[in-house]
Structure formats: structure tokens, C-alpha cells
Amino acid sequence: MSSAANRKPLPLKIALWSFVAIWLMMAAFPFLWTLWGSFKVELDFFSIADWTNALxxxxxxRTHGTPFTGAGYEGAWVKEGFLRNIINTGIVCIFVVCTSLTIGTLGGYALSRSGFKYVFWLLIAALIFRAIPPITLVSGYLPVFFQYNAWGYLPTAIIVLVAINQPFTLWMLHSFFESIPKELDESAKVDGCTQFQAFRRVIIPVMWPGVITTGLFSFLLAYNDFAVTSMILNEDNRTMVPQIAAFLGTTQTEGNVMFAVAAVVSATAPLFVLVLFFQRQIVSGLTAGAVKG
Amino acid sequence: MKHRTFFWFFLPTGLAMILFIAAPLVSIITQSLFAPHEAVFVTVENCGPFGCKEETTIDQSATAALREAEPMGRFVGLSVYLDRGHLAVAEVAEAWRTSESIGEFFGTIYNLPFYRALAFTLTYTFVCTPLLIILGFFIAISVNSLHRHLKGLVIFFSLLPMIVTPLVGSLILFWMIDSRGVLGNLLSYLADDPDLSLKASSPLMWTSIIIYGIWNSAPFAFVVFYAGLQTQPKDTLEAAQIDGATRWQQIRFVTIPHLMPLVTFVALIQLMDNFRVFEPIVGFSAQAHATSLSWIIFNDLGGETQQLSAAATTSVLTVIGVAILLSPVLVRTWRDFKGRS
Known part of the structure; x- marks a missing residue:
């Protein structure tokens, strides 16, 4: 496509380039700015007198002797025990991803291999469930959790997040399994395998690309959730995001916004690494729904 | 696949969805029909040296016993839906009768918590969605014309605003737009108004939350459209060029029709997701200027007194809203299904 007709005139090129540059600024600058500012004191991060102070x-x-300080991180991680919340998030994410992939894979596989009419209705139900904002369900959870004394614990949050995850996981894996030829497991069944054996020996070895992509989105849902986890976890078991919200309530009055800034940067870093390594899978996951859709 | 095998394969995920999505849905509908018990009052005659007087006090043990006996509260039918915190039928009717102009009527309505939240939620949903689609489309077109090596880099940075935790993303923006932050400083310098503050102005607050929404979701539209551009057939484009279409006409009459199904897809997903707007309101501490339906639920559930019944009622109303937004998708899926079978 390098014919003369396709070569762009210079002004158009410049316009396109500057548009992309502006968008890149919009997308990346806030993160860089906050990362840079997290190593400053509050007076520099919010510089009223002179904005170059932030740089x-x-x-x-004046306060610490060097232009960079880890005071915010020290305050958040050591004094406020943010490490505890990071570990909680880690536990929640690992268990949510593993559980929801295990049961989602079985369900998605079954949906893709069964030609009956109820498959359609199950998928529609999943779509409706996907559309319902999770926070609307919370007032349904609370009385039951209080009654059975399950409120506040990590396993409760994990089970709830797994369930909220299922509709999306099912849709994604259903369309992924549709793309695996049915002949594969049919021939295994002809050779005398049961459906489950066919799944285990033939499908499991080839399903990893789709499962990894789905797993990334399950991870993001569990990691990013605020509405549900902040409502059903007690203070000791809080994950990172509700804890950051709690920082806003308590530390802003004490002038320790920098704790929250440090916590925000700490919570963003893993996502940054995630995009770095799994960019291709995330993009393919986002478009999978669209192409099918 | 046999029904039996299907059942066992689907059981774990089905059970999870029934127990933690379907059952809570039923539960919020039931809860919204009940209201907490009122305290039980007892009137006792208190006789002292200066004569007798009647005193009304709360009978603590009787109240506790009643709450214990019927934990759901008392059945009130739809009256929670109609009260001041929700649909506020009486207040709306009153405002309709007494207001002299439409503007005054909407002014009164806007002061009711539910309608205030609904107004922001709908504005956010229907302003963000088209704007983010347009922005995403232009980013996709521009990035597509870049050199191959640059594309990966641009996609990497573009994904960040979308992938980042919504609360964290809104905080990052808020700290910059805050009157003490770098963008807030710049704005008040440009507007030549040193007192310009986000926290003091509702229109500014609405605008910045909407800008956050676009910033957060445009990458999604971008990635989907960009993928769509990769599958665009070259020959239609070449045919258009031979026919002498200008660059703009090529985009208008070849590229956009090709991307149209994707636009519908992105629009539906985003309508659904923007309707649940919640985190930016917490992140921007915008309660005074903008609330959303999800925020009302959150607010009712948190705090000292958990108003489960009120929260459940708002939840049901929110779900109804989602159902209305979702109905075109459902109808379309149903038609597709009918067409196939």
C-alpha cells in the first residue's frame, strides 16, 4: 500500500502525529506525574506557590535534605500497614482467578458443545447478570452474611467475586471454545473417551491461550473492585482499593495525603507490569467479544 | 452433549450464579417491600409527689423482641419506592401543582436525592458514551497510519487509563485537577481567576467527572476500532480510491460503515458500564455536586445506620434502569437466535 495515491500530504501527517502525541500525553502524563510526585512532600505535590516546585x-x-523522599511509601507501608492490604489483594486475586477459571472453563466448554435450546437462555441470563451493577446485589448479601457470621472475611469476598465474574468468564470462554473444532473431542469420544476424558485429554492441552486471556480479565475485576469489597470486608481484611478509599477519609485530615499517593502508585505498579507483559492478550480479549458480538 | 453431562459440567458455575446473583436479586426485591420496624412505644403513668403525668418511652425489650421475631421488618408494599428518598411521588406532584414554570419544577425535582442522582447518572452515561466513541475512533484512525514499531508503544500507553483501577485513576486525575494540583493551577491561571476551584462549582465538577469517564473508556473504543481497521478489506478501499474518493470520503463511506457493528457493540457495553458510574464520585469527593444511583446505594449501606431497605429499593430501581438500557441488545440477540434456528 505504498502507492502514490496513499502517500499522505505533509500537513495531514503532522496533524495525525500531533493528535497521537496529544493522546499519549493525556494517557501517560497523569501516571508519570503522580509517580514523580509520590517521592515529594505534600507541599511540593500540591504546589500552590509555584508549580515548578513539584518538579x-x-x-x-528543605524537609528531608534530598529532592526525593520515600517518606510517603514508608508512612503507607510501615505506619499504616498497607503491606497487609497488598497481601490481602494478592490472596483474593489468586483465589478468584483460579476458582473462576476452573468452574468457568467447565461451564463455557459445556455451553459450546451442547446444541440445545437452553444454552441460548443460559447465555442470555449471563448477559443480564453481566449488565447488573454488582453494588445493587450487596444489600442482598449483607443480611445473610450477618446471619451466618460470614461478613468481613476474605473467603466470603472471594466467593462473591467469583460469582460476579462468572457471566463474563462464561461468555468469553464460550466463544473461545466455539473456535476449537468440535471434531477434536468428537474423535476422542469415538475412540471411547467419556465427555470428561475428552475434555481433559484433548481440550485442556489446547485451551491455554483463551484461558490466560480470560484469566487476565478475571484478575482485573478482582483487583479493581471497590464497591463490593469495601462493603463486605472488615477493616483487618481490607484489600488495597478500599484501603486507599479509607486513607482519603482519615489521612487527608492529618495532612498525610502523601500516604494515599504512595498507596495509589503502589496499586498501579502491578497493573503497569501486567500490561507490559500481556498487552497482546488484553487486546485480543477486548476484541474477541466485539468480533463475535 | 447429553443433558446429564451438560448438567454436571455446568453445575458449579450455575450454582455460583444462582446463589450469588439470582438469589440476591430476589432478596433485594423482597427487602424493598419491607421497612424497618418502628420502635415500640409504651405510655406509662408516672406518679410522684406532685401528681401523676403520662410519659411515652421506647420499650427497648419489646422493640428488640419484635425485630428478632420479624427480622425482615414490617411489610409496607411499594411505599418505600414512593417515599422522599426514592421516587418521591408526593413531592413531585406537589412541585407540579405549585411550580409556575417548567424550570422551577425541574429545580424542585432536582433537589430530591433520587432525581439528582438520576440526572447525573443519565447525563454521564449519554454524554460520555458518544464522546468516547468519537475520541476512540480518531485515535484508532491516527494510530493505524503510524509506523508499525510505534503502534505497539502507543497501544501500551493507551491501555493504561482503561486498565487502571477506577478509583485509583480518578484519584490520579483529581489530584491534578484539584485547585492545588498542576492542572488546577494552570486552569486558574488561564481563566485568570485565582479562586477557581473544582470543589466549589457543580458544572466544573460534572465536566471533570465526564472527562475522567472519557479518559477511562476511550482506550476500549480505540482498541476495538483499531482491531476492526485491521480486518478492513483492502479492495473496497482501493475501489473507492479509483472512483476518486477523497481521504475523508474514504473514511466516511468505506471505513465507518465497516466499523458500524463495532460502534454498536462499544456503545452498548459502555452504556451499560457508564450507568454504574460510582468510583469517580468517591475519588473526586464530588458528593456535594454530583451523585449517582450506585453512589446512593453505597451511601445507604455504609455509615452508622445501614439502611438496607432503602438501599434495596434504589438497587431495584437501578436494575430496572439497566434493563431498559439492555432491552435493545436482548431484542437483537433474540432476533439473531430466531433467524438462526
Missing amino acids: TGDNTE
Whole structure:
């Protein structure tokens, strides 16, 4: 496609380039700015007097002797025990991803291999469930959790997040399994395998690309959830995001916004790494729904 | 696959959805029909040296016993739906009768918590969605014309606003737009108004939350459209060029029709997701200027007194809203299904 007709005139090229540059600024600048600012004191991060203070860190230098300080991180991680919340998030994410992939794979596989009419209705039900905002369900959970004394614990949150995850997982894996030829497991069944054996020996070895992509989105849902986890976890078991919200309530009055800033940067870092390594899978996951859809 | 095998394969995921999605849905509908018990009052005659007087006090043990006996509360039918915190039928009727102009009527309505939240939720949903689609489309077109090596880099940075935790993303933006932050400083410098503050102005707050929404979701539209551009057939484009279509006409009459199904897809997903707007309101601490339906539920559930019944009622109303937004998709899926079988 390098014919003369396709070569773009210079002004158009410049316009396109600057548009992309502006978008890149919009997308990346806030993160870089906050990362840079998280190593400053509050007076520099919110620099009323002179905005260049945020770059040079004048007040930080006056307070700590160097233009960069880890005080915010120290305060958040050590004093406020943010490490505890990071571990909680880790536990929740690992268990949510593993459980929801295990049961979602079985369900999605069954949906893709059964030609009966109820498959359609199950998928529609899943679509409706996907559309319902999770926070509307919380007032349904609370009385039951209080009654059985299950409120506040990590396993409760894990089970709830797994369930909320299922509709999306099912849709995604259903369309992925549809793309695996039915002949594969049919021939295994002809050779005398049961359906489950066919699944285990033939489908499991080839399903990993789809499962990894789905797993990424399950992870993101569990990691990013605020509405549900903040309502059903007690103070000791809070994950990162509700804890950041709690920082806003308590530390802003004490002038320790920098704790929250450090916590925000700490919570963003894993996602940054995730995109770095799984960019291709995330893109394919986002488009899978669309192409099918 | 046999029904039996299907059943066992589907059982775990089905059970999870029934127990933790379907059952809570039933539960919120039931809860919304009940209201908490009122305290039981007892009137006792208190006789002292200066004569007798009647005193009304709360009978704590009787109240506790009643709450114990009927934990659901008392059945009130639809009256929670109609009260001031929700549909506020009486207040709306009153406003309709007494207001002299339509503007005054809407002004009164806007002061009712439910309608205030509904107004912001709908504005957010229907302003964000088209704008993010347009922005995403232009990013996709521009990135598609870049050199191959640059594309990966641009996609990497573009994914960040979407992938980041909504609360974290809104905080990051809020700290910059805050009157003490770098963008807030810049704005008040440009507007030549040193007192310009986000926290003091509802229109500014609405605008910045909507900008957050676009920033957050445009990457999704971008990625989907970008993938769509990769599958665009070259020959139609070439045919258009031979016919002498200008660059704009090529986009208008070849590319956009090709992407149209994807636009519908993105629009439906985003309508659904924007309707649940919640985190930016917490992140921007915008309660004073903008609330959303999800925020009302959150607010009722949190705090000292958990108003389960009120929260359940707002939840049901929210679900009804989602159902209305979703109905075109359902109808379309149903037609597709009918067409196939």
C-alpha cells in the first residue's frame, strides 16, 4: 500500500502525529506525574506557590535534605500497614482467578458443545447478570452474611467475586471454545473417551491461550473492585482499593495525603507490569467479544 | 452433549450464579417491600409527689423482641419506592401543582436525592458514551497510519487509563485537577481567576467527572476500532480510491460503515458500564455536586445506620434502569437466535 495515491500530504501527517502525541500525553502524563510526585512532600505535590516546585522538589529538599523522599511509601507501608492490604489483594486475586477459571472453563466448554435450546437462555441470563451493577446485589448479601457470621472475611469476598465474574468468564470462554473444532473431542469420544476424558485429554492441552486471556480479565475485576469489597470486608481484611478509599477519609485530615499517593502508585505498579507483559492478550480479549458480538 | 453431562459440567458455575446473583436479586426485591420496624412505644403513668403525668418511652425489650421475631421488618408494599428518598411521588406532584414554570419544577425535582442522582447518572452515561466513541475512533484512525514499531508503544500507553483501577485513576486525575494540583493551577491561571476551584462549582465538577469517564473508556473504543481497521478489506478501499474518493470520503463511506457493528457493540457495553458510574464520585469527593444511583446505594449501606431497605429499593430501581438500557441488545440477540434456528 505504498502507492502514490496513499502517500499522505505533509500537513495531514503532522496533524495525525500531533493528535497521537496529544493522546499519549493525556494517557501517560497523569501516571508519570503522580509517580514523580509520590517521592515529594505534600507541599511540593500540591504546589500552590509555584508549580515548578513539584518538579524540583524545593520543599522536599528543605524537609528531608534530598529532592526525593520515600517518606510517603514508608508512612503507607510501615505506619499504616498497607503491606497487609497488598497481601490481602494478592490472596483474593489468586483465589478468584483460579476458582473462576476452573468452574468457568467447565461451564463455557459445556455451553459450546451442547446444541440445545437452553444454552441460548443460559447465555442470555449471563448477559443480564453481566449488565447488573454488582453494588445493587450487596444489600442482598449483607443480611445473610450477618446471619451466618460470614461478613468481613476474605473467603466470603472471594466467593462473591467469583460469582460476579462468572457471566463474563462464561461468555468469553464460550466463544473461545466455539473456535476449537468440535471434531477434536468428537474423535476422542469415538475412540471411547467419556465427555470428561475428552475434555481433559484433548481440550485442556489446547485451551491455554483463551484461558490466560480470560484469566487476565478475571484478575482485573478482582483487583479493581471497590464497591463490593469495601462493603463486605472488615477493616483487618481490607484489600488495597478500599484501603486507599479509607486513607482519603482519615489521612487527608492529618495532612498525610502523601500516604494515599504512595498507596495509589503502589496499586498501579502491578497493573503497569501486567500490561507490559500481556498487552497482546488484553487486546485480543477486548476484541474477541466485539468480533463475535 | 447429553443433558446429564451438560448438567454436571455446568453445575458449579450455575450454582455460583444462582446463589450469588439470582438469589440476591430476589432478596433485594423482597427487602424493598419491607421497612424497618418502628420502635415500640409504651405510655406509662408516672406518679410522684406532685401528681401523676403520662410519659411515652421506647420499650427497648419489646422493640428488640419484635425485630428478632420479624427480622425482615414490617411489610409496607411499594411505599418505600414512593417515599422522599426514592421516587418521591408526593413531592413531585406537589412541585407540579405549585411550580409556575417548567424550570422551577425541574429545580424542585432536582433537589430530591433520587432525581439528582438520576440526572447525573443519565447525563454521564449519554454524554460520555458518544464522546468516547468519537475520541476512540480518531485515535484508532491516527494510530493505524503510524509506523508499525510505534503502534505497539502507543497501544501500551493507551491501555493504561482503561486498565487502571477506577478509583485509583480518578484519584490520579483529581489530584491534578484539584485547585492545588498542576492542572488546577494552570486552569486558574488561564481563566485568570485565582479562586477557581473544582470543589466549589457543580458544572466544573460534572465536566471533570465526564472527562475522567472519557479518559477511562476511550482506550476500549480505540482498541476495538483499531482491531476492526485491521480486518478492513483492502479492495473496497482501493475501489473507492479509483472512483476518486477523497481521504475523508474514504473514511466516511468505506471505513465507518465497516466499523458500524463495532460502534454498536462499544456503545452498548459502555452504556451499560457508564450507568454504574460510582468510583469517580468517591475519588473526586464530588458528593456535594454530583451523585449517582450506585453512589446512593453505597451511601445507604455504609455509615452508622445501614439502611438496607432503602438501599434495596434504589438497587431495584437501578436494575430496572439497566434493563431498559439492555432491552435493545436482548431484542437483537433474540432476533439473531430466531433467524438462526
